[in-house]
Amino acid sequence: xxxxxxxxxxxxxxxxxxxxxxxxxxxxxxxxxxxxxxxxxxxxxxxxxxxxxxxxxxxxxxxxxxxxxxxxxxxxxxxxxxxxxxxxxxxxxxxxxxxxxxxxxxxxxxx
Amino acid sequence: xxxxxxxxxxxxxxxxxxxxxxxxxxxxxxxxxxxxxxxxxxxxxxxxxxxxxxxxxxxxxxxxxxxxxxxxxxxxxxxxxxxxxxxxxxxxxxxxxxxxxxxxxxxxxxx
Numbered sequence: 001x002x003x004x005x006x007x008x009x010x011x012x013x014x015x016x017x018x019x020x021x022x023x024x025x026x027x028x029x030x031x032x033x034x035x036x037x038x039x040x041x042x043x044x045x046x047x048x049x050x051x052x053x054x055x056x057x058x059x060x061x062x063x064x065x066x067x068x069x070x071x072x073x074x075x076x077x078x079x080x081x082x083x084x085x086x087x088x089x090x091x092x093x094x095x096x097x098x099x100x101x102x103x104x105x106x107x108x109x110x111x
Numbered sequence: 112x113x114x115x116x117x118x119x120x121x122x123x124x125x126x127x128x129x130x131x132x133x134x135x136x137x138x139x140x141x142x143x144x145x146x147x148x149x150x151x152x153x154x155x156x157x158x159x160x161x162x163x164x165x166x167x168x169x170x171x172x173x174x175x176x177x178x179x180x181x182x183x184x185x186x187x188x189x190x191x192x193x194x195x196x197x198x199x200x201x202x203x204x205x206x207x208x209x210x211x212x213x214x215x216x217x218x219x220x221x222x
Contacts, residue, residue, distance in 0.1 A: 090211075
């Protein structure tokens with residue numbers, strides 16, 4: 001079947017904005033999520049967006065949702081070295097209670 | 112505070128042995144999941160459960176089984192461990208809207 005797609009790597013300078021993109025597969029996904037994984041740790045929920053929203057802002061994080069193109073993005077403003085991690089998007093296809101994850105984007109923040 | 116714990120954190124086993132990984136959550140969530148994480152594949156769903164006595168296969172369920180006898184626990188069993196099952200395993204539980212909460216992971220090596 002189709003995969004939830006993310007680019008593998010992103011490198012930005014400290015203080016710049018980061019934009020991580022995701023193309024998901026199921027237009028009927030009720031919620032879409034962004035998770036962060038630091039080395040040796042589990043996944044931590046960063047934020048989520050309900051499918052009837054176009055945008056959600058939470059402090060330095062902005063999520064944009066384009067349902068027509070099944071495109072989800074996460075913008076991190078004023079990126080810090082502590083933001084270096086792997087970021088995963090996840091969908092809940094068919095309104096189900098299961099989470100399908102993308103391959104993850106490794107964000108490296110350069111000082 | 113509610114939490115989700117996995118044990119053991121690290122395990123080395125031999126090919127052909129049966130192995131059980133434990134997952135225990137105190138969120139009182141009905142939904143629980145097992146994923147494996149491999150480089151280049153992100154997180155792939157192995158099995159999931161929507162409640163006691165309910166279990167469902169995910170996309171990579173061959174060679175794995177789960178049972179759900181109570182709300183808190185979802186143990187994952189590898190019937191006959193194979194080298195291809197060397198991976199990091201994550202358990203999660205969820206409330207759909209708030210997303211899935213993950214354990215710290217179990218690193219399994221099959222030699």
